[in-house]
Amino acid sequence: MLNRLWLGFFLTAAVAALAQWLFAGNSGVFAAMVASLFDMARLSVEVMILLFGTLTLWLGFLRIAERAGLIESLARLLGPLFGRLMPGVPRGHPAIGLITLNFAANMLGMDNAATPIGLRAMRELQTLNPDPQTATNAQILFVVLHSSSLVLLPVTIFMYRVQQGAHDPTVVFLPILLATFASATVGLLSVALVQKLPLLDRVVLAWLGGFAVLFAGFVTLLGSLAPAALAAFSSLAGNLALFAIVLLFLVVGALRKVPVYESFVDGAKQGFEVARDVLPYLVAMLCAIGVLRASGALDIVLHGIRWLVDAAGFDDRFVDALPTALVKPFSGSAARAMLIETMKSQGVDSFPALLAATVQGSTETTFYVIAVYFGAVGIRRARHTVGCSLLADLAGLGTAIAVCYWFFG
Numbered sequence: 001m002l003n004r005l006w007l008g009f010f011l012t013a014a015v016a017a018l019a020q021w022l023f024a025g026n027s028g029v030f031a032a033m034v035a036s037l038f039d040m041a042r043l044s045v046e047v048m049i050l051l052f053g054t055l056t057l058w059l060g061f062l063r064i065a066e067r068a069g070l071i072e073s074l075a076r077l078l079g080p081l082f083g084r085l086m087p088g089v090p091r092g093h094p095a096i097g098l099i100t101l102n103f104a105a106n107m108l109g110m111d112n113a114a115t116p117i118g119l120r121a122m123r124e125l126q127t128l129n130p131d132p133q134t135a136t137n138a139q140i141l142f143v144v145l146h147s148s149s150l151v152l153l154p155v156t157i158f159m160y161r162v163q164q165g166a167h168d169p170t171v172v173f174l175p176i177l178l179a180t181f182a183s184a185t186v187g188l189l190s191v192a193l194v195q196k197l198p199l200l201d202r203v204v205l206a207w208l209g210g211f212a213v214l215f216a217g218f219v220t221l222l223g224s225l226a227p228a229a230l231a232a233f234s235s236l237a238g239n240l241a242l243f244a245i246v247l248l249f250l251v252v253g254a255l256r257k258v259p260v261y262e263s264f265v266d267g268a269k270q271g272f273e274v275a276r277d278v279l280p281y282l283v284a285m286l287c288a289i290g291v292l293r294a295s296g297a298l299d300i301v302l303h304g305i306r307w308l309v310d311a312a313g314f315d316d317r318f319v320d321a322l323p324t325a326l327v328k329p330f331s332g333s334a335a336r337a338m339l340i341e342t343m344k345s346q347g348v349d350s351f352p353a354l355l356a357a358t359v360q361g362s363t364e365t366t367f368y369v370i371a372v373y374f375g376a377v378g379i380r381r382a383r384h385t386v387g388c389s390l391l392a393d394l395a396g397l398g399t400a401i402a403v404c405y406w407f408f409g
Contacts, residue, residue, distance in 0.1 A: 040172025063267025
């Protein structure tokens with residue numbers, strides 16, 4: 001799947017560039033595409049360097065937690081649920097605890113912690129893989145749920161809106177929660193359908209139902225706060241939770257006689273190895289995405305959508321927010337730039353800007369996640385990962401559009 005997808009990016013870019021040259025007289029498009037290749041190669045190295053520091057930090061803390069028995073305890077607690085969702089993973093396996101920590105970090109908006117924890121979880125799952133170059137069912141479910149990105153505290157979106165002078169920076173909070181919940185739900189259901197997972201099992205229903213109740217209660221609580229209080233709580237909760245996790249690892253490790261400093265250094269040494277393994281896959285994916293963007297293919301798609309919407313006589317305000325949605329699966333930095341551009345050009349509290357902010361917070365950067373997570377363990381055949389992830393992205397986008405018309409339309 002990744003082979004065809006990667007080749008498809010370049011072929012699509014070539015067709016779009018030819019169209020721009022022949023029909024629009026834009027002969028500079030080819031220079032832009034070549035420049036993008038080198039720019040993305042340089043960006044890949046810069047991303048890897050940043051990732052290296054983060055990996056080194058969190059893999060060190062994770063080694064302390066592992067030697068203190070915290071990962072094993074978490075894995076035993078969630079064994080009944082993951083035994084049904086990931087039947088190929090033995091109960092009590094370290095990957096279960098790491099996956100849980102990854103999801104918790106994502107929900108709290110702690111991207112810096114979520115990625116290193118997730119990469120460690122992927123390496124643990126890889127130890128169970130009979131074909132090291134092909135993704136297992138458990139790895140696919142993990143990546144799809146990670147890329148669908150169920151976020152409870154979208155602090156960064158609030159920050160962008162504050163920077164642009166929004167009257168109420170947190171007004172998109174509930175729309176983002178509804179959109180990201182839809183994305184995660186469709187991601188889970190699509191993988192469950194392909195892998196024939198027993199979602200109607202009593203244990204699965206009890207765990208997922210309990211989580212849904214807690215989620216609804218949390219949303220109700222946060223929704224009752226004033227905008228200023230919500231923004232302050234979001235920032236405090238994320239940072240407090242992050243430091244509390246670090247402190248928990250250290251205190252429990254010390255109480256259980258774990259040499260915390262030596263364990264941290266031992267775990268941190270893995271950071272360079274993981275970052276080194278990721279780099280080739282990151283270069284390949286980012287260069288293909290860069291060429292696709294530089295070719296103008298995404299702009300052509302956007303104009304086509306606007307023409308179809310206008311021809312059908314529908315409200316086309318949502319089209320102005322689609323640049324963020326179109327590039328989000330490919331590049332988080334590009335989507336962020338598109339979001340800020342929409343805020344500046346349309347107004348931070350305009351409908352397109354509100355929708356773009358909701359889309360930005362509803363899903364992860366799908367192809368980046370796939371490239372980094374599978375690249376870290378050398379997986380080349382992704383099977384149904386891309387299809388299920390993109391289906392979750394579409395669900396998040398569709399829900400974001402519907403909810404924004406409901407809230408702001």
